[in-house]
Amino acid sequence: MPVFVAPNPVSLPLMSAPSSPAAASPVRVAAIGVGVALLVLGLKFLAYRLTGSVALFSDALESIINVVSAGGALLALWVAARPADASHPYGHTKAEYLSAVVEGVLIVLAALSILRVAVPELSHPRAVDAPWLGLGVNMGASVINLVWANVLLRIGQASRSPALIADGKHVMSDVVTSVGVLIGVVLARLTGWHILDPLLALLVALNILWSGWGLLSSSVGGLMDAGVDPHTDAQLRRVISEEATGALEIHDLRTRHSGQVTFVEFHLVVPSEMTVRDAHTICDRLEDAVQGVIAGANVTIHVEPQDQAKHCGVLVV
The missing domain is CATH 1.20.1510.10 (Cation efflux protein transmembrane domain)
Known part of the structure; x- marks a missing residue:
């Protein structure tokens, strides 16, 4: 099985605050x-x-x-x-x-x-x-x-x-x-x-x-780096499951709050023969999905080859 080099972690910049002048400052x-x-x-x-x-x-x-x-x-x-x-x-x-x-x-x-x-x-x-x-x-x-x-x-x-x-x-x-x-x-x-x-x-x-x-x-x-509430966590798992088509598994999903920013990170398992470009396309799709649940989220995705699957975590639909 070839060695798959994971792409650099993908981080999204903070989304701009709401358009209200007061909320913007x-x-x-x-x-x-x-x-x-x-x-x-x-x-x-x-x-x-x-x-x-x-x-x-x-x-x-x-x-x-x-x-x-x-x-x-x-x-x-x-x-x-x-x-x-x-x-x-x-x-x-x-x-x-x-x-x-x-x-x-x-x-x-x-x-x-x-x-x-x-x-x-x-x-x-x-x-x-x-x-x-x-x-x-x-x-x-x-x-x-x-x-x-x-x-x-x-x-x-x-x-x-x-x-x-x-x-x-x-x-x-x-x-x-x-x-x-x-x-x-x-x-x-x-x-x-x-x-x-x-x-x-x-x-x-x-x-x-x-x-x-x-x-x-x-x-x-x-x-103490508390994670998101159970309702938000369930939403995250649902959209990640729906938008991870082409991947095999998502595991080690973790979240934490830091002031106005919520950090979301997880491991994405893909077929070993998948190209970096195709894996990155899935990552882009997942970033958008997470942003739809948590505005301003900072997302980090670690891509892994098939032999790193844990057979647990978020099921890909």
Whole structure:
């Protein structure tokens, strides 16, 4: 059997981001996010100063984390956008996961700060002063956050940016927290049960802890080279099976995420007498198929002769 020299691994360049101007520049979106976070922070601290509410104070504390998170996302996206170099041949896209991990840690610290303030208030709850104006200011900040969270999530998903998606989820959790706080402070005012204020602060802290844990878990998965989800994996196997006509077998299919890029690699077994040109044609067809499932995927295919078949993996239709 002749020796078959595998072609050089085939890599596709990153596909351009969606045509939306905002989605085309995640760095610009992150920069705007810093300004939005600073505006919301100012409004929430104003609401706290007007009311003296511990729950509103906890809400304002979380907004400090939002500012730091937005700054971290901006820095991470700037680093991730740098092209590959000799020291980082696969690029700098994992910087986005580092940003998300730092954001998760900061969220946990914010929750602990809220607990430190709220727990003593349980034994000596205070009446909330001038609540209506303060609540109105806080509600305005929450509306701004709601709009911005949806923008971040939409653009983050369109541009496949873990940093923007993490920031959007964090801001959305802040919106949920703020709505709960507003309801609690209103009830405390209407019923005279002033203990509702510190109790709501405790619930805010627990919600933030849960949000931080989820963010840390997903970010660590990215740093540990987690593969695509089962649904996407099944789609990949289906299209590879359908588009590999002429080959004998596909095995050792592996995927991993790195920021906005998904790496896909596998071994393609072809008849030993097949020419390099024909094998390369199959590779081109498979690249297009993978790109149809995962936009922006970086594909590497290792071609092997027939005697390297493992008789397992993806069945060629």
